[in-house]
Every structure is written in C-alpha cells, then in structure tokens.
Amino acid sequence: MKQTLIISLLFPFAALAADADYTLVIKDHRFTPTELTVPAGKKIKLLIENQDVTPEEFESHSLNREKIIAGKGKVTIYLGPLEAGSYPFIGEFNEATAKGVIHAK
Amino acid sequence: MFGTAIIVFREVLEAAIIIGILAAATRSIPNSRRWLVAGVSIGLIGSGIVATFTEAIGSFASGVGQEIFNAGILGIAVVMLAWHNIWMSSHGAALATSAKSLGNDIRDGRSECSALLIIVGLAVLREGSETVLFLYGIAAAEDAGRSTMLLGGLVGMFSGIVVGYTIYAGLLRVPMRWFFTATSILVLLLAAGMASQAAHFLIQADLLPSLVAPVWDTSVTLPESSVLGVLLHSLIGYDARPAGMQIIFYLSALVVISVGMYVAKQFNKPTISTKGAL
Numbered sequence: 012m013k014q015t016l017i018i019s020l021l022f023p024f025a026a027l028a029a030d031a032d033y034t035l036v037i038k039d040h041r042f043t044p045t046e047l048t049v050p051a052g053k054k055i056k057l058l059i060e061n062q063d064v065t066p067e068e069f070e071s072h073s074l075n076r077e078k079i080i081a082g083k084g085k086v087t088i089y090l091g092p093l094e095a096g097s098y099p100f101i102g103e104f105n106e107a108t109a110k111g112v113i114h115a116k
Numbered sequence: 117m118f119g120t121a122i123i124v125f126r127e128v129l130e131a132a133i134i135i136g137i138l139a140a141a142t143r144s145i146p147n148s149r150r151w152l153v154a155g156v157s158i159g160l161i162g163s164g165i166v167a168t169f170t171e172a173i174g175s176f177a178s179g180v181g182q183e184i185f186n187a188g189i190l191g192i193a194v195v196m197l198a199w200h201n202i203w204m205s206s207h208g209a210a211l212a213t214s215a216k217s218l219g220n221d222i223r224d225g226r227s228e229c230s231a232l233l234i235i236v237g238l239a240v241l242r243e244g245s246e247t248v249l250f251l252y253g254i255a256a257a258e259d260a261g262r263s264t265m266l267l268g269g270l271v272g273m274f275s276g277i278v279v280g281y282t283i284y285a286g287l288l289r290v291p292m293r294w295f296f297t298a299t300s301i302l303v304l305l306l307a308a309g310m311a312s313q314a315a316h317f318l319i320q321a322d323l324l325p326s327l328v329a330p331v332w333d334t335s336v337t338l339p340e341s342s343v344l345g346v347l348l349h350s351l352i353g354y355d356a357r358p359a360g361m362q363i364i365f366y367l368s369a370l371v372v373i374s375v376g377m378y379v380a381k382q383f384n385k386p387t388i389s390t391k392g393a394l
Binding site for chain 1: 359
C-alpha cells in the first residue's frame with residue numbers, strides 16, 4: 012500500500028538506532044549463547060552475527076520473527092516488548108543444531 | 117531430507133499460490149500466459165541476484181535492510197494486486213463474457229499484463245531468493261547427506277508447484293458466473309495478507325510500532341508452521357500472533373481495494389462491454 016511505500020522511503024533516518032542490547036553469534040551452525048535473558052515489557056534490539064560461511068535463518072514462531080543472516084554477515088532484529096515467558100528460536104537452515112531460547116523476565 | 121523438503125515446500129508454496137490464483141484470474145486476457153512465464157523467469161533470475169547480495173541488503177540501514185527490502189517488495193505487490201482487481205472489476209467481466217475484445221481492451225489488457233508480470237516476478241523473487249540461499253547452504257556443506265537433502269529440496273519444490281497448479285485447475289472449474297467474484301475475493305485476500313506481512317517486516321525493523329502485540333495467539337491450535345497454517349498464511353495472510361498494526365494494514369487494504377473495485381464497477385456500468393476505460 013501507499014503508506015508502506017512512503018514509510019519505506021523514510022527508513023534511513025529512522026534506522027539510526029543505538030547499539031544493540033544483546034548479541035547472538037552463529038558458529039558451526041550453533042547459537043552462542045543458547046539462552047538469553049531479557050527484560051519483559053521492553054523493546055529489545057538484538058544483533059546476530061553469523062561467523063559461518065553459509066547463510067542462516069533466525070526463526071521463532073513464538074517471537075513472530077524470521078530473518079536471514081548471510082554467511083559472514085551481521086543483522087539487527089527488534090523483538091517485543093515481550094510478556095514474561097520463554098521464547099524458543101531456531102536456525103531454520105540447520106535446525107538440528109541451531110537452537111536457543113530467549114527468557115523474558 | 118524430509119526437513120529440507122518441508123522448508124523448500126513452504127517457500128515455493130507461497131509463490132505457487134499467488135501464481136495459481138493470478139493465472140486463473142487472467143486467463144481470458146490475451147497473451148497473459150506469455151507474460152506469466154516471463155514473470156516467473158525474471159523472478160528466478162532476480163532471486164539468484166538477490167541471494168548473491170543478501171549480505172549487502174542485510175547490512176543496509178543498520179542491519180534492517182532485509183525488512184525494508186521485503187516490505188518494499190510486498191508494498192509494490194499490494195499496489196499491483198489492487199490495480200489488477202480494480203481493473204478486472206471494470207473490464208474483466210466484459211472481456212470474458214463477450215468474445216469481442218476491442219482495440220481498447222487489448223491495449224488495457226497489456227497494462228494489466230505488466231501488472232501480472234510484476235506480481236508474479238516479485239513473488240518468485242521473494243520466495244526464490246530464500247530457497248536459493250537455503251539450498252546454497254546445503255550445497256556448501258561438506259556432509260554426506262548432501263545429495264539426499266538436495267533431493268528433498270526438489271521434492272519440496274515439486275509439491276509446492278503441485279498445490280499451486282491444483283488451485284489454478286480448481287479455479288478454472290468454478291462456473292463463469294461466480295468466477296470473477298471468486299478470483300477477485302482471493303486476490304483481495306492475497307493483497308490484504310501481503311499488506312499485513314509488510315507491516316510485520318516494518319515492525320521487526322522497528323520502523324512501525326506494533327501497537328498491541330500479539331492481538332491473539334493461536335500458535336498452539338493452528339501453528340503457522342503446520343501445513344494448514346502455511347496454506348492459510350499464503351492464501352489469506354493468516355498470522356498466529358499478529359500485531360495490532362498488522363490488523364490495521366490488513367483491514368485498510370481490504371477496505372481501500374474493495375472501495376476501488378466498487379467505484380470502478382459503478383463507472384463502467386452504463387456502457388458495459390464495448391467501451392474501454394473512461
């Protein structure tokens with residue numbers, strides 16, 4: 012829709028955000044740390060750094076998030092504000108090993 | 117292998133559903149098939165290019181480039197679907213019921229076909245680039261299970277195409293007097309679902325507030341990862357945990373496009389088939 016287009020044109024100004032609150036690293040198709048505790052009721056900025064050469068997709072149905080991180084790439088992802096609880100996430104491209112949980116407290 | 121098939125199936129399905137519905141909706145427009153094939157081809161080439169530049173797109177705009185890119189693509193697709201539906205409600209019925217498609221109609225048909233090309237191209241591009249990345253990851257891996265996983269990818273792709281084709285074939289069997297209503301409702305819901313997804317990406321990039329999130333949570337009863345969940349997600353934009361902003365986008369798209377269709381229909385009513393656009 013038109014709104015979407017207009018908003019997407021505004022992004023360079025809006026995205027000048029502060030440093031990430033939390034960082035996840037992907038290496039050998041695993042997340043480090045595998046568990047992350049974040050405050051509930053607050054918006055979280057999460058940096059994901061992929062140290063593998065292959066791409067990965069951060070995915071969490073409970074967080075309603077899905078995002079590709081290129082090999083050797085870094086992305087930012089915003090979460091919440093979350094209610095207190097546990098939110099599992101996976102690396103969809105390597106589901107067997109890439110797993111983790113975010114705890115909101 | 118099964119896991120791979122599911123992942124690829126999910127990606128392909130979304131594009132296949134869009135193509136299936138659009139292919140049926142434009143069946144009476146001259147040359148639409150050729151444009152459709154062109155759209156798929158451009159989309160496939162585009163997905164290779166987008167996959168190559170994933171890192172560049174992803175690191176753009178402080179790491180939320182991917183969301184902006186996706187939201188932009190979805191935004192364009194919504195506009196094109198809206199245009200398609202509005203065009204169809206003024207010309208489509210005339211084009212199909214009377215065989216006399218006059219010069220005007222054909223000329224208009226061409227612009228309709230470019231909308232088709234863009235919609236199909238973008239759908240393939242978006243889902244295709246993710247599939248390319250995923251398969252690339254497998255191909256780059258060193259383990260022995262590589263070939264079975266790639267086979268899984270092919271199975272997934274094929275299954276997705278089969279579902280898309282089934283929707284297309286099913287729609288063609290809908291009797292003529294309901295056909296336009298059926299296809300325009302499907303296109304309308306597709307557009308609304310995409311508008312909601314676009315909002316979702318902008319929320320994820322922190323460019324839009326989520327408002328209430330989630331408005332409801334049906335992730336236990338009908339998870340988005342289930343087959344039915346995936347189908348409904350692609351068809352009507354089902355979201356197991358939508359944010360309030362997504363609902364606003366969804367409903368706005370529904371209302372705006374419906375009003376556009378209604379107005380277009382009213383304008384074209386008195387002259388019926390032989391006159392083109394006003």
